[in-house]
Amino acid sequence: MMNYSETSFAQSTTAPFLSLEAVRKTYPGVVALDGFSMEVGPGEVIGLVGENGAGKSTLMKILGGVTRPDSGTVIVDGVAHDGLTVEASIGSGIAFVHQELNLFENLDVAANIFFGREPLKAGPLRLVDRAKLRQMAAPLLKRVGANFSADAPVASLSLAQQQMVEIAKALSIKARLVILDEPTSSLPIAETEKLLDVIKGLRAEGISVIFISHRLHEVERVADRVVVLRDGMLAGTLPKSEINHDQMVKLMIGRMLKEREKAAEAGRAPGGVALSANAVRTSTYPDRPVSLDLRRGEILGLAGLVGSGRTELARVLFGIDERLGGSVSLDGKALNVTSAADAVANGIFLVPEDRKLTGILLDLSIAQNISLPNLPAHAKRSLVSAGAELATAEKQKKNLGIKAPSVLTRTGTLSGGNQQKVVLAKWLAMNPKVMILDEPTRGIDIGAKAEIYGLMRSLADAGVAVLMISSDMEEVIGVSDRIAVMHEGQISGILDRNDFSQENVLLLAVGKKPRLAQAAGGAQ
Amino acid sequence: MSKKDLGLLVLILVVGAVVTAINPRFLLPINLANTSNLIGLFGILSIGQAFVIITGGIELSVGSLVALLGTLFIDFIAVREMDWPLAFVLIIVLGAIIGFVHGWLITQLKMQPFVVTLCGLLIYRGVARFYTADGTAGFAFGQNFPDLEFLTAGRSYGVPNSFIALIVIAIVMWVVLHRSVFGRYLYAIGKNEEAAKYSGIRTGRIVIAAYVICGVLTALSAIYFAMYTRSISPASHGQFYELYAIAAAVLGGFSLRGGEGSLVGVILGTVLLQELQNLVNLLGIPSSLNFAVMGGVILIGVLVDQQWGVFRARRRMLEATRRNVAGAPAE
Amino acid sequence: MSKKDLGLLVLILVVGAVVTAINPRFLLPINLANTSNLIGLFGILSIGQAFVIITGGIELSVGSLVALLGTLFIDFIAVREMDWPLAFVLIIVLGAIIGFVHGWLITQLKMQPFVVTLCGLLIYRGVARFYTADGTAGFAFGQNFPDLEFLTAGRSYGVPNSFIALIVIAIVMWVVLHRSVFGRYLYAIGKNEEAAKYSGIRTGRIVIAAYVICGVLTALSAIYFAMYTRSISPASHGQFYELYAIAAAVLGGFSLRGGEGSLVGVILGTVLLQELQNLVNLLGIPSSLNFAVMGGVILIGVLVDQQWGVFRARRRMLEATRRNVAGAPAE
Amino acid sequence: DDKPTLAFVVNGASDFWKAAEAGVKKAQGELPDYTLELKYPEQSSVAIQQRLMDDLVTAGVKGIMVSAVDPKTSTDGLNKIASETALFTTDSDAPQTKRVAYIGSSNVDAGKQAAEIAKKAMPDGGKCLGFVGLLGADNAKERIQGMKDGLAGSKIELVDVRGDDIDQARAKKNVEDALVASPDITCMVGFYSYNTPRIYEALRDAGKLGSITVVGFDDDPITLGGVKEGTVAATVVQQPFEWAYQGMKLMASYLKGDKSGIPENGLIIVPTKIIGKDDVDAYAANLKAMAGK
Numbered sequence A: 001m002m003n004y005s006e007t008s009f010a011q012s013t014t015a016p017f018l019s020l021e022a023v024r025k026t027y028p029g030v031v032a033l034d035g036f037s038m039e040v041g042p043g044e045v046i047g048l049v050g051e052n053g054a055g056k057s058t059l060m061k062i063l064g065g066v067t068r069p070d071s072g073t074v075i076v077d078g079v080a081h082d083g084l085t086v087e088a089s090i091g092s093g094i095a096f097v098h099q100e101l102n103l104f105e106n107l108d109v110a111a112n113i114f115f116g117r118e119p120l121k122a123g124p125l126r127l128v129d130r131a132k133l134r135q136m137a138a139p140l141l142k143r144v145g146a147n148f149s150a151d152a153p154v155a156s157l158s159l160a161q162q163q164m165v166e167i168a169k170a171l172s173i174k175a176r177l178v179i180l181d182e183p184t185s186s187l188p189i190a191e192t193e194k195l196l197d198v199i200k201g202l203r204a205e206g207i208s209v210i211f212i213s214h215r216l217h218e219v220e221r222v223a224d225r226v227v228v229l230r231d232g233m234l235a236g237t238l239p240k241s242e243i244n245h246d247q248m249v250k251l252m253i254g255r256m257l258k259e260r261e262k263a264a265e266a267g268r269a270p271g272g273v274a275l276s277a278n279a280v281r282t283s284t285y286p287d288r289p290v291s292l293d294l295r296r297g298e299i300l301g302l303a304g305l306v307g308s309g310r311t312e313l314a315r316v317l318f319g320i321d322e323r324l325g326g327s328v329s330l331d332g333k334a335l336n337v338t339s340a341a342d343a344v345a346n347g348i349f350l351v352p353e354d355r356k357l358t359g360i361l362l363d364l365s366i367a368q369n370i371s372l373p374n375l376p377a378h379a380k381r382s383l384v385s386a387g388a389e390l391a392t393a394e395k396q397k398k399n400l401g402i403k404a405p406s407v408l409t410r411t412g413t414l415s416g417g418n419q420q421k422v423v424l425a426k427w428l429a430m431n432p433k434v435m436i437l438d439e440p441t442r443g444i445d446i447g448a449k450a451e452i453y454g455l456m457r458s459l460a461d462a463g464v465a466v467l468m469i470s471s472d473m474e475e476v477i478g479v480s481d482r483i484a485v486m487h488e489g490q491i492s493g494i495l496d497r498n499d500f501s502q503e504n505v506l507l508l509a510v511g512k513k514p515r516l517a518q519a520a521g522g523a524q
Numbered sequence B, C: 001m002s003k004k005d006l007g008l009l010v011l012i013l014v015v016g017a018v019v020t021a022i023n024p025r026f027l028l029p030i031n032l033a034n035t036s037n038l039i040g041l042f043g044i045l046s047i048g049q050a051f052v053i054i055t056g057g058i059e060l061s062v063g064s065l066v067a068l069l070g071t072l073f074i075d076f077i078a079v080r081e082m083d084w085p086l087a088f089v090l091i092i093v094l095g096a097i098i099g100f101v102h103g104w105l106i107t108q109l110k111m112q113p114f115v116v117t118l119c120g121l122l123i124y125r126g127v128a129r130f131y132t133a134d135g136t137a138g139f140a141f142g143q144n145f146p147d148l149e150f151l152t153a154g155r156s157y158g159v160p161n162s163f164i165a166l167i168v169i170a171i172v173m174w175v176v177l178h179r180s181v182f183g184r185y186l187y188a189i190g191k192n193e194e195a196a197k198y199s200g201i202r203t204g205r206i207v208i209a210a211y212v213i214c215g216v217l218t219a220l221s222a223i224y225f226a227m228y229t230r231s232i233s234p235a236s237h238g239q240f241y242e243l244y245a246i247a248a249a250v251l252g253g254f255s256l257r258g259g260e261g262s263l264v265g266v267i268l269g270t271v272l273l274q275e276l277q278n279l280v281n282l283l284g285i286p287s288s289l290n291f292a293v294m295g296g297v298i299l300i301g302v303l304v305d306q307q308w309g310v311f312r313a314r315r316r317m318l319e320a321t322r323r324n325v326a327g328a329p330a331e
Numbered sequence D: 001d002d003k004p005t006l007a008f009v010v011n012g013a014s015d016f017w018k019a020a021e022a023g024v025k026k027a028q029g030e031l032p033d034y035t036l037e038l039k040y041p042e043q044s045s046v047a048i049q050q051r052l053m054d055d056l057v058t059a060g061v062k063g064i065m066v067s068a069v070d071p072k073t074s075t076d077g078l079n080k081i082a083s084e085t086a087l088f089t090t091d092s093d094a095p096q097t098k099r100v101a102y103i104g105s106s107n108v109d110a111g112k113q114a115a116e117i118a119k120k121a122m123p124d125g126g127k128c129l130g131f132v133g134l135l136g137a138d139n140a141k142e143r144i145q146g147m148k149d150g151l152a153g154s155k156i157e158l159v160d161v162r163g164d165d166i167d168q169a170r171a172k173k174n175v176e177d178a179l180v181a182s183p184d185i186t187c188m189v190g191f192y193s194y195n196t197p198r199i200y201e202a203l204r205d206a207g208k209l210g211s212i213t214v215v216g217f218d219d220d221p222i223t224l225g226g227v228k229e230g231t232v233a234a235t236v237v238q239q240p241f242e243w244a245y246q247g248m249k250l251m252a253s254y255l256k257g258d259k260s261g262i263p264e265n266g267l268i269i270v271p272t273k274i275i276g277k278d279d280v281d282a283y284a285a286n287l288k289a290m291a292g293k
């Protein structure tokens, strides 16, 4: 293991803005941070990477004053604290974009951006100066590339747009250090580019940035230095010259990964059409009919810009949202799905975008989560058989390599990647015909990602039709057999393997024609 | 039995021991029978409430329903001279229908449980009062229904049949809540309704079923209450019974946020509440303090339970830290 | 004024017009004065409740507090012969302390608002009854407090001073809720308490402040109620007032989940409820139906409001579909 | 129609007032020029009753006869009504107000009659326990006081009175608990109309009917049945029918300017009666006849 002092002191010519010394934080049964130390210089962009559960968010929460460390010191701008409070953190110029979104749906965008720091009218009444508030918000929104106005209610924004508000909020603080905890996890490519530009701009202004991401290529592009966390300890730091994908992975998980090769393995020849959507209309784009054929044994990637309607399509196919028109058929037979229960009964399963809200029940055990969609099969005369339930769970735990003390462990205590595996496990324990995965690797570390890609491939190999919605360009290109691209609620084109390229996906995503290998081919 | 339930049981026994020490007549068979009769009545009501609370809902119309359904039952058999088994079935069906309507408004029209059942609270009592023109529904002197009276107000081997009914219902409902597929769904919905829906559960139907169960059990207890008082002034009968039922569930470890609580807990909660009422009378405490004693004990009970949980969690954490600190150099 | 508030206002005017058509005495100055006096009393209470509901909490002890604080107030000035301004201040401070304790239990000891205030409901009434030994607190014959009486029960230019007090309080509270930083924090906490905490807001203090405001306004209205009835039987005084206050807030667009509602809404909700009560008496509807009418109107009001929203959303969607089906061939 | 309205406002919903309703009805038959009505407040609370009367005045009611929830302390509110309409009181008086007259029982006398029943039934003395709805209400307090006065000097003692807030389940449980807590009790008194039937039933369930002396108030059918059976010693009945019937007629003539029916002291006491085993049949028949109209 590398020694931190070697690398960090070598670089800092000026005094660091922030330094952490031997910070330790434990939760019952877990050491989240184990004597961790690091420094951040002024105007330095630190890429912070590590597996799920390595302790990244814990570290950031300590810097944000949300959690207190058990021991260790945080020195901000020369002032030592044994634990920051939220106020002290904000006061010392630390701005924070949390991993979980923290917006108020009932307030408008401007109110959210300046929440807790509202401009006040003169007088002792502490009244909010609302005109000034809007005026101050506008330039920030422009800077993050927002396409919505300052007085839009946050409830009307998509997940990605909300993430932009979060970023604007961090920028609004006259910050000396901006912490971004997986800010891109639901941002598609164009918005991600904007964000990377913003980070570069901050550096130019002498503002420090800590950038946490599981998308290592993004880290590669902006970081001046990469800090790798493993099991709550510093696994090493990489100076600018040594930052590359393989190095990071090696430090993160202690070995090299063959994830790309594995994902790229071509599938077998796909079978017949399993799920067919014909002129389906969704409530977000009621005027845009969508038609799509999904074949047995293929992984069909579904790409598109933020708000292009992919999630909505998945929700309609899964029966959560109402289908406003068109028809759907499964294996050639017309299908009328009006609830998730109908979809499940027909073997159509969804791994949703928002794991914590809709994917799993954090308070239930792993075994209870896995059996939930298929309880009657684990019951005799309507009474749940604990034995059958445990057997299924043990089998899935083994198959998927879920890391947990036991299948009776509360799911909420697992790291993100393992939680995601539990979501997969509950469907794999049944017999999927069609598996829809919405951002299946959002916030998942690179090791777990590879395992999930492997699982998707073996599902396809077993004849399941897989629809994978993803905003991660590498993933879409690396994993799919075909790629469908959505643009403003409609399928703008479908690419075959030999036409796969980042450029083509992007062209279709903005509604333009792709450049195809065989000019005769033509997009659909 | 969970730790929480055990704690409650200990509290019940301690209170019982103290009362016995002051007035040994507390343990007389007749007193135990009287109190267990009311435990039966309120217990059935509270189990119904518990099924709704577990889904994260609430049923505030319970007291008014006890008044309305009780009034109708007595009116059916005493005035309209209907056969009591027919009237019995009618009332139960009516309870189920009302529960269904509540569940339907809540799940299909997306109204808040608090609002729907608050309106129920206002409406049902009004209807009952209108039905009797603000009078009383009661039996004429000497009007007797031996079978019905035996089943509702009678005793078998000294044990009130209402208490036996509670035990039977509790056993059945324990299995339903803690062992059946339906019960698992209820907990899942209470914890996270969205996620349950995404797992393919027809959450609407399950929630409606919970309200129907509550309606049926409320109707049943309405009949028991009617046969106990044998006379009903709709303006006041059953007033605040929803609070008794909710309090029993909360004492028994149910969270009003849903997804938590055990059937044993709600029964023990009911037992404690009735023990407290009994105590007020047996120890000659002014009746005015009846409610205050109840409120005080609930507050302290919930507080102690919660702080005890916090304390244990803290201790566990400290221990973990200590262990880790001790182990650190070895790494 | 929001669309929701406007809808409520229209409903109030329509109901008023219908009642006037049937019984023109509805518009007599004396009737308007009587009704607006009660609007003043209940309005102050409901604004307090609204501040708690906006945080996602609930205050069930309001009715019992009206009884306890009213009893104490009358006892202080009539029996203990305290100067009324001193008694007034004492009662307000007591309301603030009780609100503080509730807020403290809820935010610091993490108890559920429903549980804390339910216990309050039981305890305070018990204490009030015990204090008067289940008797009545009232003024002796001829005991008069001209200034106090003018301020609480008097009229200025025919307008009840209680109503004027409500208007003043409403304006102040409107500014606090809708224009001040504190108000903004209340909305934020109601929607997402965690996020507010992460933004460096001391959410605990804000929530406690909301309960203190509720306690103070409840204490104030308790004094008004006491001076209105001039006599208090703690066993029944103020019973169910928490339901009135909650109903006014819910009618006025507040969500019991927190983070939603406007001050104008809660005032209009109070006006509608009092109008309904007035109507029942004026049109000679049996009083037994009073509550039923109230329940029915709340249910229908909330339902229509909600379904109207759903209906508009659906129509907008369908229109968009139609537009495009027509346009489709052009693609 | 423009006929002047007279209202009879009771103190709370109870079957007790059904007889008054019958009285109002009978009076209506004899007063075709008036509209008579009987009003129940939604709850037995001062504020709600005050509100009801305010609204009645607004609606143009010419005269109100009220059983005030808490007359002693409602002076101002009642005076306000009295200034706008002819106000009479019934059931419990408010002598300090500007009411025209009181028509009703004397609750103190009723309590004394209860004492008489007890003394007659238990010549060797005994220990009594009372049960009542609202311990704080005036009529309850006066009856209890009257009974205590009446028992003074005898070997009978009224040991305690338990309240139930008009919750009938609690009313019955209170009796059951009393049987356990105080085995030496030899007599029970039901002060409110529904208390006696609850005592009757709890005693029947415990097999103690007949071995404990029951003193009743009012004429609930169960109470009258118990009297007839001999298990209730006797009951003190009030005459709400008469209050209503005579009261409405009195009010009508008063409004027409005929004040001859109003006595000097403003008190029209309709005496309470003791109904024992011998009178019960006649009384019940009379009751039926009145209600049957």
Ligand SMILES: Nc1ncnc2c1ncn2[C@@H]1O[C@H](COP(=O)(O)OP(=O)(O)OP(=O)(O)O)[C@@H](O)[C@H]1O
Pocket (backbone or CB within 6 Å): A027, A028, A030, A031, A032, A050, A051, A052, A053, A054, A055, A056, A057, A058, A059, A099, A413, A414, A415, A416, A417, A443, A445
């Ligand atoms: N509130 C908590 N209670 C118990 N354990 C916790 C808590 N928060 C974090 N942990 C544990 O601490 C460890 C570090 O978690 P942390 O959230 O910092 O990981 P991370 O590096 O941000 O992972 P990810 O990439 O999945 O976001 C994990 O094992 C996690 O389970």
Ligand SMILES: Nc1ncnc2c1ncn2[C@@H]1O[C@H](COP(=O)(O)OP(=O)(O)OP(=O)(O)O)[C@@H](O)[C@H]1O
Pocket (backbone or CB within 6 Å): A155, A156, A157, A158, A159, A160, A186, A188, A284, A304, A305, A306, A307, A308, A309, A310, A311, A312, A313, A353, A471
């Ligand atoms: N929960 C929601 N609440 C409100 N609007 C939503 C919600 N989810 C999606 N939308 C809206 O629907 C549109 C389509 O969103 P959808 O989520 O289907 O797109 P997507 O292609 O999956 O993009 P994303 O990356 O945002 O998930 C978006 O413009 C967004 O405004």
Ligand SMILES: O[C@@H]1[C@@H](O)[C@H](O)OC[C@H]1O
Pocket (backbone or CB within 6 Å): D011, D012, D013, D014, D016, D091, D139, D191, D192, D193, D194, D217, D218
């Ligand atoms: O006031 C009434 C009282 O006189 C009667 O005895 O019981 C019922 C009460 O409502």
Ligand SMILES: [Mg+2]
Pocket (backbone or CB within 6 Å): A056, A057, A058, A099
């Ligand atoms: Mg994290």
Ligand SMILES: [Mg+2]
Pocket (backbone or CB within 6 Å): A310, A311, A312, A353, A438
């Ligand atoms: Mg999406």
